[in-house]
Amino acid sequence: MSKWQQQIRTWLSRYFDLPSDVMLDLPRITTIGSIHVYIENHTGLLHFSDEEVRIQYKQGQIRILGKDLGVKMMLKEELLLEGELKSVEFLPDSKGR
Amino acid sequence: MKNQHDFFQGIMTVQVEGTLIEPFLQACIKRGCYITNMRRVDPSIVILTIRLKDWKTFRQLRKKYRCKLSIKSGKGVPFLLQQLVSRLSLLFAFIVAVVVIFILANTLWSIKVDGLSPELEADVESKLNTYGVSPGKLTIGMKDPIEIQQQLLEDIPDLLWIGVKKQGTSYHLYGVEKTRYDTDKNNRPSDLVATKKGMIIETFIKKGRPMVSVYDVVRKGQVLATGQLVEEEDTFVHSEGEVIAETWYRVAQTLPLKQVLMLTDGTVESEYHLKLGKFSIPVWGFWRGEDGDFREEIHGSDWNLFGFKIPIHIQTIDYYSIDRKAYESSKKEIEKLGLSSARSNLQQELDPDAEIKEEKVLHLSEENGKVKLILMYKVYENIAETKYISQGD
Incomplete structure (x- = not known):
């Protein structure tokens, strides 16, 4: 059922040229160089330390690695990280998709 | 995220300690909290900044996630106010001091x-x-x-x-x-009469008809100048003038040969009392004994406060030690002393214009340790006195 729903959404966003993050409930990650990361549409902060930040989103987790990481601002669905960014990794749930 | 809004609402830096920090924060955010400047200090310690109004939510949730909260610092108006209140007494004292200084500076002293x-x-x-x-x-x-x-x-x-x-x-x-000039002219007819017996030395009649001449001896009450200008006529004036006459005074004095003088030798002992209405509290010097001869001098202070007399005074009693000294003087010295004292006494009694012309020792005798002295003084003084004429109509 959910898979079918997902397919409909993908089709709709393509057909009407809608932003995919809104339609698909996916996080939008904006980085400014390697000093700032701006994550929207996430569902929770899982782990937070100087070197690693893990964030939950609908279909999995995002792992951000870096140095001297810190949360500049945190809201319900927004997160602004600062520090020396090294990588952003997506770890989708195995059962998802 | 330092903006005006945060400043007025107040923001605080909080330290969160525990193992379930992330779920705790997640729960807080779900309730609408706003977290900024989060840093991990230690695997189990996070320092973050929240708004003052979110503090309530944090407190509510901390038990559930077994987190320890402690406030590091606070910024903004609510914290400033709190500080101010704690220093309110200081502020109040400052205001009072300013007011007092203002009042004192504006008081007429x-x-x-x-x-x-x-x-x-x-x-x-x-x-x-x-x-x-x-x-x-x-x-x-x-x-x-x-x-x-x-x-x-x-x-x-x-x-x-x-x-x-x-x-x-x-x-x-x-x-x-204003220098007042006597403008009210006295025009009542009057005579000049002698106030005492004497021999005329000089007459100066400004108005009126002189009745005596120099070297006349006049009795008391005798007319010296009359206001009736022409004899047997009814034209009267207010007579004015001075008549200087030689008068005589007899002064008798008895003076003891032996005199005891009370002399202060300069040593002073002071006693201070604080007076509250009628009560007197000794403050200093009250241990002074009652030995020897002393002369007491009491001074009190008058203290005024805003025009009111305050009932607290400082009373000072000075004790001057007295040295009694007996002086035995010779007859000659007594005579000299008697003369000078009699002269000054007489001068005091007489008019300031009067002049003592001559003095003479009439009698000098010594009996029972006392000297009897009779003196004669010759004085030149004004004896004229105005006496109004009753016209009897």
Whole structure:
């Protein structure tokens, strides 16, 4: 059922040229160089330390690695990280998709 | 995220300690909290900044996630106010001090009046008092010096001019008195009569007809000059003038040969008392014994506060030690002493214009340790006195 729903959404966003993050409930990650990361549409902060930040989103987790990481601002669905960014990794749930 | 809004609402830096920090924060955010500047200090310690209004939510949730919260610091208006309240007493004292200084600086402390006779000075001071200008009063709401000046000139006719100057907390008044010329001419007919027996030395009759001449010996009450200008006629004037006559005085004195003088030798012991109404509390020097001869001098202080006499005084009692000394003087010395004292006594009794011309020792005898002295004085003085003529109609 959910898979079918997902397919409909993908089709709709393509057909009407809608932003995919809104339609698909996916996080939008904006980085400014390697000093700032701006994550929207996430569902929770899982782990937070100087070197690693893990964030939950609908279909999995995002792992951000870096140095001297810190949360500049945190809201319900927004997160602004600062520090020396090294990588952003997506770890989708195995059962998802 | 430092903006105006946060400043007024107040923001605080909080330390969160525990193992379930992330779920705790997640729960807080779900309730609408706003977290900024989060840093991990230690695997189990996070420091973050939240708004003051979110503190309630944090407290509610911390038990559930077993987190320890501690406030590091606070910023913004609510914290400033809190600080202010804790220093309110200091602030209050400061305000009171400013007010007191202001009041003291605006209080009139002294009034100085110059250039007037004591009677007029007292008059000016009492008038000033009725205007509400007296030491201890506030100068705020007091009349201007110029206004006071005008009012004083209006109210006291004897003043020719008065300058009122305000110098800091004192009023300085400088007045000029009107010199009064006797304008009321006395035209009642009168004679000049002798006040005492004497021999005329000099006559100076301004008005009237002289009745005596130089070297005449006159009795008391004798007419010296009359207002009746022509004999047996009804034209009378007010006679005026001076008649200097030689008068005689006899002074008798008895003086002891032996005199005991009480001399203070300069040693003073002071005793201080604090007086509260009728009670007297010894403060200093009360251990002084009662030995020897002493002369007491008591001084009290008058303290005024805002025009009220306060009932607390400091009383000082000075004890001057007295040295009794007996002096035995010779007859010659006694005579000298008697002469000078009799002369000064007589001079005091007489008119200031009178002149002692001659003195003579009539009698000098010694009996029972006392010297009897009889002196004779020759004085030149004015004996003329105005006596009104009753015209009897």
